[in-house]
Amino acid sequence: MESINNQVLSVSxxxxxxxxxxxxxxxxxxxxxxxxxxxxxDLATHQDKSAYRLGSVVFHQHADIDETLDIVDGQQRTLTLMLTVKALIEVLDEERRSGKERATRFQRQDLRQQLEALKAPIHDFMAREHFPSRDSELNLRRNYLELRRLVARPEFDEQQIDFLLNRCQVVCFVLQDISEAFQFFDSQNARGRDLAPHDLLKAFHLREFAEHEASLKAEAVAHWERLPSDELANLFALYLYRVRQWAEGKSARYFGKGEVDLFKGVNLDRVGHFPYVESLRITHHFVDEYNSQYQRKIDGQRMVFPFHLDQMIINGRRFFEMAEYYQKRVAAIVAKESGPVQGQSVTLLGEALTPMACKVLSTLSSYERRHRTGDRYVRAMFDCALIFYIDKFGSQGLSLAIEKCFIWAYRCRIRQQVVQLATMDNYVLEHNLIRAIRDARLPGDLHGFPLPSMSRQENKNNRNGSEDELVGLFREMKYYE
Structure with a gap:
C-alpha cells in the first residue's frame, strides 16, 4: 500500500x-x-471553495501482512462520511432500478464511477466490522436513516456531491507503534483542550468575515488579542452565556466547547432573505453607511451598532465588535457596583442613584462573607440581572432595578445554608427575573415580579440566628419579618 502518512486525502x-x-x-x-x-x-456553506479541511485522522498500522489501519483518532468523522457515501450509493442504485437514471442528479459520469468504485470497500468494511457497543449500533442506524433522507433531497445536488467526494479533505497520520499512536492522539487532544470556548469562537468568526472586509480583520481582532484570556473567558462564561441561557429559561451552569454554538448566528452575505434577518441586515448596513458619510468627518459622531444580549449574533466583524462592546460595558458596571463607600452618592450611567440603591451596592462590596463561594454565585445572579436590565432599559428606573435585583438574588443566599452552582442555576430557573426582564416592555412592568418577604425561620444562612449586613438590609427594605 502506498504510504498515506502526512498526506492530504479527499473523502473519496x-x-x-x-x-x-x-x-x-x-x-x-x-x-x-x-x-x-x-x-x-458546512457542505452547503463552503462548496464554493477549492478545498475544505474536515480535520485529521490518525492511524495505527499493523506490521502484519495485511497492514491493517486502525483508526486511533477520527472514528466519528470517518464513520459518518462512510454512512453518507453509502446513502448516496443506495440512492443511485434505487434510481437505476426504477429506471430514472437519466433524470437524476447523477448525470455526471465521473461521479457515478466514483460512487461505484467506493461501493465494494464500504460494503467490505461494514461486513467485517462489529461494534460491541449497543450505543454504536443504534447511533449508526439512526444516523444512516437521517443521512439517507438528507442525500435524497433535491438540493443535495451534483455540486455538493462533487464537493463532498473530491474537495472535502482530511490530513492522515500513520504511526507504526501503538504507543506512539496514542501519544500522538493525546498530544493532539491536549492541544484541543487548551483552546478555550472563546478561542474556538474567535477562529469561527475570523472565517466568517466577509471577503470585502478582509482588511478589517486585524483591527477587529486587535482589541480581542489585547485582553487577557481569563478576562474573555469570564465575559462569556459569567455574563454573556448565562444571560442568554437564563433569558430563554434554560440552564447555564457551565460554558464549554459544546455551548459555543450559542454565539454563532447568521452570515449576512450567505443567509437567505428571510423575514427574521431583515431587521439585522437593515441595521447592519445603515450603521456602516452612517459612519462612512463625509458629515462624520465634520461632526465627529459615530454610531455604535445597537447590540443586545439576547439578540441573534451577526457572524464575523460584528461578533468581535459585540465582544468589545460588552467587555467595556460589563467591566464599567461591575466596577461601579464594587466601588461605593457607605454613605457616598453614586452615579451609574450618568444616573444619580437613590440612597437605598447606593447602600445596596456599598453593602455588596463590603459585607464580611462576600468572598465565600456561595456568595460569589449569588453575586453573579445579581450582576447578570442588573447588566441585562441596563442592556434593555439603560438608566431609566435604575435605582429601583438595583433594589429589585438585590432582593431577588440575595433571597437565595439567606434561605440557603449552602449555595452551589446547581443551587444558583435552579433558583434562577424557578424564579426567573432575567426572563421577566426579557419579556418586559417598560421598566415598570417589573414591579409585578413577585418578591415575597422572608421570615426569621427561613433564614438558613446564619445557623446561630444572628443577623448579618444582608439581613439588616432586607429588614430595612421591609422584606424581612
Missing part, C-alpha cells in the same frame, strides 16, 4: 482505503443529529 480517497478498521478499544460511535446537521451546513 479516504473511503477507498481497503485496510480501514475500528479497533476494539475505540469508544462508542456517538455522533448525533446535531453533528450531521453541522456537516451538511
Amino acid at each position: 480517497q479516504l473511503l477507498a482505503i481497503k485496510q480501514l478498521a475500528i479497533p476494539d478499544y475505540q469508544r462508542p460511535y456517538r455522533w448525533g443529529a446535531k453533528n450531521i446537521s453541522d456537516l451538511f451546513t
Whole structure:
C-alpha cells in the first residue's frame, strides 16, 4: 500500500482505503443529529471553495501482512462520511432500478464511477466490522436513516456531491507503534483542550468575515488579542452565556466547547432573505453607511451598532465588535457596583442613584462573607440581572432595578445554608427575573415580579440566628419579618 502518512486525502480517497478498521478499544460511535446537521451546513456553506479541511485522522498500522489501519483518532468523522457515501450509493442504485437514471442528479459520469468504485470497500468494511457497543449500533442506524433522507433531497445536488467526494479533505497520520499512536492522539487532544470556548469562537468568526472586509480583520481582532484570556473567558462564561441561557429559561451552569454554538448566528452575505434577518441586515448596513458619510468627518459622531444580549449574533466583524462592546460595558458596571463607600452618592450611567440603591451596592462590596463561594454565585445572579436590565432599559428606573435585583438574588443566599452552582442555576430557573426582564416592555412592568418577604425561620444562612449586613438590609427594605 502506498504510504498515506502526512498526506492530504479527499473523502473519496479516504473511503477507498481497503485496510480501514475500528479497533476494539475505540469508544462508542456517538455522533448525533446535531453533528450531521453541522456537516451538511458546512457542505452547503463552503462548496464554493477549492478545498475544505474536515480535520485529521490518525492511524495505527499493523506490521502484519495485511497492514491493517486502525483508526486511533477520527472514528466519528470517518464513520459518518462512510454512512453518507453509502446513502448516496443506495440512492443511485434505487434510481437505476426504477429506471430514472437519466433524470437524476447523477448525470455526471465521473461521479457515478466514483460512487461505484467506493461501493465494494464500504460494503467490505461494514461486513467485517462489529461494534460491541449497543450505543454504536443504534447511533449508526439512526444516523444512516437521517443521512439517507438528507442525500435524497433535491438540493443535495451534483455540486455538493462533487464537493463532498473530491474537495472535502482530511490530513492522515500513520504511526507504526501503538504507543506512539496514542501519544500522538493525546498530544493532539491536549492541544484541543487548551483552546478555550472563546478561542474556538474567535477562529469561527475570523472565517466568517466577509471577503470585502478582509482588511478589517486585524483591527477587529486587535482589541480581542489585547485582553487577557481569563478576562474573555469570564465575559462569556459569567455574563454573556448565562444571560442568554437564563433569558430563554434554560440552564447555564457551565460554558464549554459544546455551548459555543450559542454565539454563532447568521452570515449576512450567505443567509437567505428571510423575514427574521431583515431587521439585522437593515441595521447592519445603515450603521456602516452612517459612519462612512463625509458629515462624520465634520461632526465627529459615530454610531455604535445597537447590540443586545439576547439578540441573534451577526457572524464575523460584528461578533468581535459585540465582544468589545460588552467587555467595556460589563467591566464599567461591575466596577461601579464594587466601588461605593457607605454613605457616598453614586452615579451609574450618568444616573444619580437613590440612597437605598447606593447602600445596596456599598453593602455588596463590603459585607464580611462576600468572598465565600456561595456568595460569589449569588453575586453573579445579581450582576447578570442588573447588566441585562441596563442592556434593555439603560438608566431609566435604575435605582429601583438595583433594589429589585438585590432582593431577588440575595433571597437565595439567606434561605440557603449552602449555595452551589446547581443551587444558583435552579433558583434562577424557578424564579426567573432575567426572563421577566426579557419579556418586559417598560421598566415598570417589573414591579409585578413577585418578591415575597422572608421570615426569621427561613433564614438558613446564619445557623446561630444572628443577623448579618444582608439581613439588616432586607429588614430595612421591609422584606424581612
